[in-house]
Amino acid sequence: MSEILVATEKPFASDAITKIKKVTDGSKHKLQILEKYTSKEELKNAIKLTEALIVRSDLIDKEIIDAGEKLRIIVRAGAGFDNIDTAYAATKNIVVMNTPGQNANAVAEYAFGMLLYEARHHFNGSTGIELKGKKLGLIGFGNIGRCMTKIAKGFGMEVYAYDVNPNPSSMIQENVTPIGTAAEIFSSCNFVSLHVPSTPQTKGSINYDLLKLLPKNSILINTARLDVINEADIIKIMEERNDISFVSDFTPKNESVFKEKFADRCFYPVKKAGAQTEEANANAGIAAARQIINFFDKGDLTFKVN
Template sequence: MKVLLATEKPFASNAVNEIQHIIESNGFQFDKIEKYTEKSQLIDAIKDADAVIIRSDIIDKEVIDAAPQLKLIVRAGAGYDNVDLSAATEHNICVMNTPGQNANAVAELVFGMLIYVLRNYFDGSTGEELRGRRLGLYAFGNVAKMVAKIARGFDMPVYAYSPIMTEDDLRKEGEYGVIPANSAEELFDNSDIVSLHMPLLEETRQCVNYNLLSRLPQDGILVNSARKEVVNEDDLMRIMEERPNFRYITDIKPDKHEEFAAKFPKRYFATPKKSGAQTSEANINAGLAAARQIVAFFKKGDETFRVNPK
């Protein structure tokens, strides 16, 4: 039984060592490919693997077709739109993610970016504070819950809307102290800052549009640590052109990054590379969770975190 760790952007070395220990101590063979530059290298490495751990690596139909022994793909992280779920299901391959392992790292980055921008990139000029600003959370999964916890320390009222949770569901999450919104429109109506935390699905693609953005105040702030595709970039550009104090903060460079940067240099910030999960703690948490899920899958048939249909 061969387990492949395939990461174009590698885990920290101590995380790799721990992953290898978990795999080998349970009687499986461990192999890895890191910092590869060609898809052909991934295809060659995966052709005799029974399971693979990936990060943001693309596992499409071509890669899956080249791996006849593959039974399990584990995405070390929450999002899994980099895996062709239909192709995996057709080949009877289970696809899992590791929800929650990167949540704190992403949540802390949300506030790091907000403070950086509100303090004018620490250029010494007079900035602004977070205290008292209404924070809206669009979706309420693991990351959003951590954002809500941190926001309480800033004395921020927190609203939350989830398409898959009712208002009663949100009220039951009492430890997070959120005020439920019954629609995305209501969320934006009641927020000064909206932070996006939804996965990329067909129903969420470009769901943040002009109608929603126009409901934020003139100096509203949109924060995106989810996926670039959930925002309609043309609509966002229009709002920022109409409102000279509107700001966009993102951990994922939009397709129109150069245009945003040129037009709104003081009101637009994007991290040079996606950084939400880039902490040593998140590296270790997600990698070890992936390794343990592989062991549980092959030894116990555990498919707890399966994300594709059988």
């Protein structure tokens, strides 16, 4: 019997925990829960004897990994896994997995919520713009991009997509126009939505050279990662052009600048909220638990990322 620890500073929805327990109760493995921990030491103490760890956006660095004396697998309940030191985990023969696609619909709905909020000027009663007939450009066409497409089509929008690993036939099947470069997306679409992971290649890749191409009255949407945008460059372009708006699931590093200069044309939440729905919590948590059980019982490495 292996011990599985769910360790979350920002807890899963209570219903999600119940569903995760149902999965593990039907196995030979034991589930432990650590929610709302307040220090690194608390997490380090909890992880000492566990063999499997489920986390959300929690930072799992070298220090935490070293504290897990028996740790064999870490699963990020979500798609992005840049909060985990995957390379160091690999040196200790610890498998790292994610749960791709489980929160895609939640993030897509949230992105459209932010888009509508900004397109209607924060619902302040002034004249905004409609989404119907507008062009939506997607940077990255994975699970979230596909969910974005379905919602966009319901609004009567045209959808264009660029991906570093393009699959034009898949895009065309979903009535999406494939685009060959990110620059073409930025220069031709009313709204540009980012759906790429944080990698050495993508960090800071949304820069001034791209941002200056945006058409008049454009809105940039970021539910990807904070660091894929060069923050100095988004500040620069918004200072130069008062027709560009920006919505994000992440608090900017220079939050005071955005509050002072762009309060009427930017939005970001108090805490990251894109995947924070009961359904997404349950989907990702259940997937994480099943992946761990399959790893222990069958040696399944399907979603291994390191």
